[in-house]
Amino acid sequence: xxxxxxxxxxxxxxxxxxxxxxxxxxxxxxxxxxxxxxxxxxxxxxxxxxxxxxxxxxxxxxxxxxxxxxxxxxxxxxxxxxxxxxxxxxxxxxxxxxxxxxxxxxxxxxxxxxxxxxxxxxxxxxxxxxxxxxxxxxxxxxxxxxxxxxxxxxxxxxxxxxxxxxxxxxxxxxxxxxxxxxxxxxxxxxxxxxxxxxxxxxxxxxxxxxxxxxxxxxxxxxxxxxxxxxxxxxxxxxxxxxxxxxxxxxxxxxxxxxxxxxxxxxxxxxxxxxxxxxxxxxxxxxxxxxxxxxxxxxxxxxxxxxxxxxxxxxxxxxxxxxxxxxxxxxxxxxxxxxxxxxxxxxxxxxxxxxxxxxxxxxxxxxxxxxxxxxxxxxxxxxxxxxxxxxxxxxxxxxxxxxxxxxxxxxxxxxxxxxxxxxxxxxxxxxxxxxxxxxxxxxxxxxxxxxxxxxxxxxxxxxxxxxxxxxxxxx
Amino acid sequence: xxxxxxxxxxxxxxxxxxxxxxxxxxxxxxxxxxxxxxxxxxxxxxxxxxxxxxxxxxxxxxxxxxxxxxxxxxxxxxxxxxxxxxxxxxxxxxxxxxxxxxxxxxxxxxxxxxxxxxxxxxxxxxxxxxxxxxxxxxxxxxxxxxxxxxxxxxxxxxxxxxxxxxxxxxxxxxxxxxxxxxxxxxxxxxxxxxxxxxxxxxxxxxxxxxxxxxxxxxxxxxxxxxxxxxxxxxxxxxxxxxxxxxxxxxxxxxxxxxxxxxxxxxxxxxxxxxxxxxxxxxxxxxxxxxxxxxxxxxxxxxxxxxxxxxxxxxxxxxxxxxxxxxxxxxxxxxxxxxxxxxxxxxxxxxxxxxxxxxxxxxxxxxxxxxxxxxxxxxxxxxxxxxxxxxxxxxxxxxxxxxxxxxxxxxxxxxxxxxxxxxxxxxxxxxxxxxxxxxxxxxxxxxxxxxxxxxxxxxxxxxxxxxxxxxxxxxxxxxxxxxxxxxxxxxxxxxxxxxxxxxxxxxxxxxxxxxxxxxxxxxxxx
Numbered sequence: 001x002x003x004x005x006x007x008x009x010x011x012x013x014x015x016x017x018x019x020x021x022x023x024x025x026x027x028x029x030x031x032x033x034x035x036x037x038x039x040x041x042x043x044x045x046x047x048x049x050x051x052x053x054x055x056x057x058x059x060x061x062x063x064x065x066x067x068x069x070x071x072x073x074x075x076x077x078x079x080x081x082x083x084x085x086x087x088x089x090x091x092x093x094x095x096x097x098x099x100x101x102x103x104x105x106x107x108x109x110x111x112x113x114x115x116x117x118x119x120x121x122x123x124x125x126x127x128x129x130x131x132x133x134x135x136x137x138x139x140x141x142x143x144x145x146x147x148x149x150x151x152x153x154x155x156x157x158x159x160x161x162x163x164x165x166x167x168x169x170x171x172x173x174x175x176x177x178x179x180x181x182x183x184x185x186x187x188x189x190x191x192x193x194x195x196x197x198x199x200x201x202x203x204x205x206x207x208x209x210x211x212x213x214x215x216x217x218x219x220x221x222x223x224x225x226x227x228x229x230x231x232x233x234x235x236x237x238x239x240x241x242x243x244x245x246x247x248x249x250x251x252x253x254x255x256x257x258x259x260x261x262x263x264x265x266x267x268x269x270x271x272x273x274x275x276x277x278x279x280x281x282x283x284x285x286x287x288x289x290x291x292x293x294x295x296x297x298x299x300x301x302x303x304x305x306x307x308x309x310x311x312x313x314x315x316x317x318x319x320x321x322x323x324x325x326x327x328x329x330x331x332x333x334x335x336x337x338x339x340x341x342x343x344x345x346x347x348x349x350x351x352x353x354x355x356x357x358x359x360x361x362x363x364x365x366x367x368x369x370x371x372x373x374x375x376x377x378x379x380x381x382x383x384x385x386x387x388x389x390x391x392x393x394x395x396x397x398x399x400x401x402x403x404x405x406x407x408x409x410x411x412x413x414x415x416x417x418x419x420x421x422x423x424x425x426x427x428x429x430x431x432x433x434x435x436x437x438x439x440x441x442x443x444x445x446x447x448x449x450x451x452x453x454x455x456x457x458x459x460x461x462x463x464x465x466x467x468x469x470x471x472x473x474x
Numbered sequence: 475x476x477x478x479x480x481x482x483x484x485x486x487x488x489x490x491x492x493x494x495x496x497x498x499x500x501x502x503x504x505x506x507x508x509x510x511x512x513x514x515x516x517x518x519x520x521x522x523x524x525x526x527x528x529x530x531x532x533x534x535x536x537x538x539x540x541x542x543x544x545x546x547x548x549x550x551x552x553x554x555x556x557x558x559x560x561x562x563x564x565x566x567x568x569x570x571x572x573x574x575x576x577x578x579x580x581x582x583x584x585x586x587x588x589x590x591x592x593x594x595x596x597x598x599x600x601x602x603x604x605x606x607x608x609x610x611x612x613x614x615x616x617x618x619x620x621x622x623x624x625x626x627x628x629x630x631x632x633x634x635x636x637x638x639x640x641x642x643x644x645x646x647x648x649x650x651x652x653x654x655x656x657x658x659x660x661x662x663x664x665x666x667x668x669x670x671x672x673x674x675x676x677x678x679x680x681x682x683x684x685x686x687x688x689x690x691x692x693x694x695x696x697x698x699x700x701x702x703x704x705x706x707x708x709x710x711x712x713x714x715x716x717x718x719x720x721x722x723x724x725x726x727x728x729x730x731x732x733x734x735x736x737x738x739x740x741x742x743x744x745x746x747x748x749x750x751x752x753x754x755x756x757x758x759x760x761x762x763x764x765x766x767x768x769x770x771x772x773x774x775x776x777x778x779x780x781x782x783x784x785x786x787x788x789x790x791x792x793x794x795x796x797x798x799x800x801x802x803x804x805x806x807x808x809x810x811x812x813x814x815x816x817x818x819x820x821x822x823x824x825x826x827x828x829x830x831x832x833x834x835x836x837x838x839x840x841x842x843x844x845x846x847x848x849x850x851x852x853x854x855x856x857x858x859x860x861x862x863x864x865x866x867x868x869x870x871x872x873x874x875x876x877x878x879x880x881x882x883x884x885x886x887x888x889x890x891x892x893x894x895x896x897x898x899x900x901x902x903x904x905x906x907x908x909x910x911x912x913x914x915x916x917x918x919x920x921x922x923x924x925x926x927x928x929x930x931x932x933x934x935x936x937x938x939x940x941x942x943x944x945x946x947x948x949x950x951x952x953x954x955x956x957x958x959x960x961x962x963x964x965x966x967x968x969x970x971x972x973x974x975x976x977x978x979x980x981x982x983x984x985x986x987x988x989x990x991x992x993x994x995x996x997x998x999x
Contacts, residue, residue, distance in 0.1 A: 001519065003526075005548075023522065028548060030548045031524075033534045034524035034525035034529070034530025034531075036537075037492055052523070078500055079494075121502040143496070145495070145497050145500060145502060145511075146502070147496060173940045197641055278981070278985055279985075281995075283994070324965050333977070336497075336567050336980070340568070340982050342493045342569070344743075404490065411673060
C-alpha cells in the first residue's frame with residue numbers, strides 16, 4: 001500500500017519496483033524529504049529515490065542495476081549519525097534504507113558470536129542477547145535505540161562499553177558485503193564456505209578491517225558478525241570529583257589503563273556536569289571535573305574490588321568520592337542519556353578521539369573560545385565529556401546547544417573555531433562524514449589517502465558507492 | 475495565492491528542538507529505564523518509509539515552513555495518515571513532554587483545510603455533524619432509538635454520554651453500558667439531544683463547529699443536573715477531559731470513562747464481578763484513554779477485579795501500547811491502512827495466548843475486529859462493558875483488603891511525614907514498590923500528599939525497596955534522617971537492604987516537577 005504515490009520520474013524507478021515491489025520504493029519529494037538529513041545540521045544532496053530492501057538478494061540486484069546504469073548508491077541505517085555520513089554528495093542517488101534487514105541470523109554459542117542483518121538496531125540486539133544470557137562487547141553508540149549495527153561499523157561509532165571494548169569495529173568478526181559487481185564477500189573466517197564465522201584474523205589479511213569504517217564507499221554491508229560474552233550481572237558504580245581537570249585526567253588515565261571499567265566518562269568542568277546532571281555538584285563547590293565509572297562483572301566480589309581500586313586511584317590523585325548517582329543514571333539511561341539535552345537547543349558536535357593526557361590541552365583552547373564568544377551569556381549551553389576507550393585513549397564529545405534558529409549563525413562560528421582547535425591538538429575523529437572531511441583531508445598523509453583511493457578504485461571502479469565521500473564536503 | 479501555514483508556524487520553535495534521534499521512528503526494545511518502547515509508530519510499521527514516523531514528519535513540516543516543499547495533494551494525503559496516537563511524543567525525551575507531533579499534525583490539518591487542501595470525505599463528515607449532530611448521516615432523532623421506548627429522567631447525578639459511534643454503529647456497547655448501569659443501580663440519564671463531542675472535527679482540522687457542539691452539550695448537561703459524566707467512548711472521554719478545557723470551556727462536573735467509574739464502584743464496595751470459568755484476557759489501551767488522558771490502571775483493576783480472570787499484557791502496553799490504527803481520521807480516510815495496523819495489533823494480542831481481547835473504545839473495538847478479520851484471527855474482541863456485564867454479582871460485605879502489614883506501615887509512615895516530599899510540585903507522583911506490591915504518593919499541595927494503596931496511572935518515578943530497607947526507614951522520626959538513610963541505602967546497597975529507581979520521565983521534566991530538591995535531600999545530588 002502506498003499512500004503517497006511515487007512520482008516515478010527517477011530513471012531506475014521501474015526496475016527498482018520490479019526488484020522490491022511498489023511499496024518499498026518511492027521517489028516522491030514528500031518521501032524524500034524525510035531522508036534529507038541525519039541527526040546533525042549539515043545538508044547535502046537529497047536522495048533521488050529511496051528503496052527498502054529486505055534481503056541480500058535484493059541488495060545484489062539493486063547494486064547490479066546501479067552498476068549497470070552507473071547510478072550512485074548510498075546505504076543508510078538508522079540515520080541518526082551526527083556527521084552527515086549517510087547524506088548523498090551527488091544528485092540522483094539511490095538510497096538504501098536498510099532497516100527492514102533486521103533479523104538475528106545466528107547466535108553461535110560454540111564460538112561466541114552473533115550474526116545479524118546490518119539493519120538491526122543495537123538496543124534490540126542487546127535485549128535479544130540478554131534473553132539468552134549474553135552481552136555484547138561494544139554496546140552501541142549513544143543513539144543505539146535507532147543506530148544500526150551496519151551503520152555504526154561503517155563509521156567507527158564509539159559509545160557504550162568503549163572503555164572495555166573499544167569502538168564498534170573492534171567487536172566485528174566478519175562482514176557480509178555486496179560488492180560493486182553484485183557479488184557477495186564474507187570476511188574473516190567467512191572465506192571458507194565450510195567454516196563457522198568464528199574469527200576475524202585468519203589465513204589471509206584482515207579483510208574485515210577494509211570495510212570497517214568505510215562510510216559505505218566500498219560496498220553494502222548486509223550482515224555483521226560480532227563477538228559476544230557471557231552476561232555479567234554484577235555492577236558497581238562510582239563518581240569521583242576533582243578540583244582540577246589535570247588531576248581528573250591523571251586519575252582517568254590510570255583507571256583506563258588498568259582496564260577496570262565497562263564505561264568511564266569524564267566531565268571536564270562544572271558546566272558540563274551541570275548540563276548533564278543539573279545540581280549534581282551543588283554540594284561540592286570545590287569540584288570542577290569528575291568522572292563516572294561503571295564496573296560490570298560476573299562476580300560481585302570482583303565488581304566490588306575493582307571499584308575499591310578505582311576509588312583508591314581517584315583518592316590518590318586528590319579526588320573526592322561523590323557517591324554513585326551520576327554513574328547509575330548514566331548507565332540506566334543508556335540510549336536515552338543524550339536526548340534530554342536537546343531541550344537546550346539543537347546540537348553542534350565535535351566528536352573525536354584523542355590521547356587522554358591531551359584533554360586539558362584542548363580544553364584550555366576550547367574554554368578560551370567560549371570565553372571569547374561569551375557563550376553562556378548568549379544562552380548557549382555546552383557539554384564536554386570524554387569516554388575512556390580500550391587501550392588508553394578517549395573520545396572527546398564537546399558539544400554546544402543552539403537554543404534558536406536565530407542563533408545558529410553565531411553558533412556555527414564558535415563551532416568552527418572549536419573544530420580547528422580540536423584538530424590542532426592531536427585529535428583524530430572517529431567518523432568523518434561532512435563534519436570533519438575538509439579538515440581531515442587537509443591533514444591526511446598522502447600515502448594514506450592514496451592507498452584508500454587505490455582500494456576504492458579496485459573495489460568500485462565505476463564509483464557507484466557513496467561517490468565524493470572522502471573528497472571534501474560540498 | 476500565497477499559502478500561509480498559520481497554525482503550523484506556531485510550532486517552529488518546538489520543531490527546532492528535534493535533533494532527529496529517531497527514537498519516535500525506530501526505538502527498538504530500548505534498554506533505558508526498562509521502557510518497553512518497541513517500534514512506536516504503528517503507521518510507519520505498515521507503510522515503512524520514514525515520512526510516516528514523527529522524525530520524518532517533522533522534517534517534512536520544516537520543509538513546508540521553509541517552502542522547500544509545496545502544500546499540495548501529496549501533502550494532504552500524507553497528513554491524514556497519522557492517527558495522532560501520541561506514541562511518538564511519549565517516546566520522545568528531547569523536551570520535557572516530548573515533541574508534540576499530534577498537535578502539530580492537527581495544526582497542519584487546520585492549515586490544509588484553510589487552504590482548501592482537504593478530502594471530500596471529510597467535508598461530508600463535517601456537513602453530517604452540522605446537520606445531524608453525528609458524522610454518520612444518521613437522523614438525530616434516532617440517536618436514542620437503540621434504547622427502545624425507554625423514558626429517561628430529566629435530571630440525574632450521572633449522565634451517560636453515549637457518543638456517536640456507540641449510538642449508531644457499535645450499538646452493542648451502548649446497550650450493555652445501560653444494562654450495566656441498571657444492574658448496578660446507578661442513578662443516571664442520557665442527554666435529550668446529545669450532539670457529537672466534536673473529536674473527529676478536531677482530529678481532521680475542521681474546528682469551526684466545535685464550539686457550537688460543545689456549548690449545546692454543556693447546556694444540556696447542566697440542565698440535567700450532572701455531577702458526573704460517564705462515557706464508554708475513549709474518544710469522547712479524551713475530548714471532554716482534555717480538549718474541551720483546552721478550548722477554553724469550563725465545567726464543574728467529573729468526567730469519567732466507564733472504566734474509571736466501574737473502578738470507583740468496585741473500590742467503594744458497590745460492584746462485584748465473578749466469572750464462572752477461569753479465563754485469560756488481554757487488554758488493548760485505547761490511545762485516547764491511555765496516552766491522551768493517562769488512564770491505564772483503572773481498566774486493568776476492573777478486569778482483574780473479576781474473580782477467575784487473569785490479565786496478560788501484550789508486548790506493548792500502557793504508555794507504549796501500539797495504536798489500533800483507527801484514530802485521527804485514518805479509519806475514514808484509509809480503511810485498508812487502518813485494517814493492517816489493527817491486524818498487527820491483533821497479532822500482538824494473539825501472541826499473549828489470551829482467549830479474549832478487551833478494549834475500552836468503540837472505535838478501537840470496530841477497528842480491531844476489522845483488523846482481526848483481515849488476518850483471519852478468531853480472537854474475540856469485546857468492549858469492557860460487554861466483557862464485564864455477564865459477570866455482575868451480588869455485592870457481599872466488602873472484604874477488607876488485606877494489605878501487607880509492611881506496606882500499610884510504610885504508607886502510614888509516609889503519610890505522617892509529608893516533608894519528605896518537600897520541594898516536589900503539585901501533581902508529582904511517585905510509585906512505591908515492595909516486592910511487586912504497589913502504592914503511590916501524590917503531591918497535592920505544598921507539604922500536602924495523598925497516599926493511595928494502588929499503582930499510579932503515570933508515575934514520574936518508581937522506587938523499589940527491599941523489605942528490610944523499609945523496615946529500617948520507618949524507624950526514623952525526622953524526615954532528614956529518613957532522607958539521609960534513603961540516600962545511603964541507594965548508594966550502598968546490600969543484598970538485604972537496597973533501593974532502586976526507575977525514571978519514567980526525562981530529566982528535564984523531573985527537574986521541573988521539583989525532583990532536584992528531593993534528590994539533594996537524599997544526598998543523591
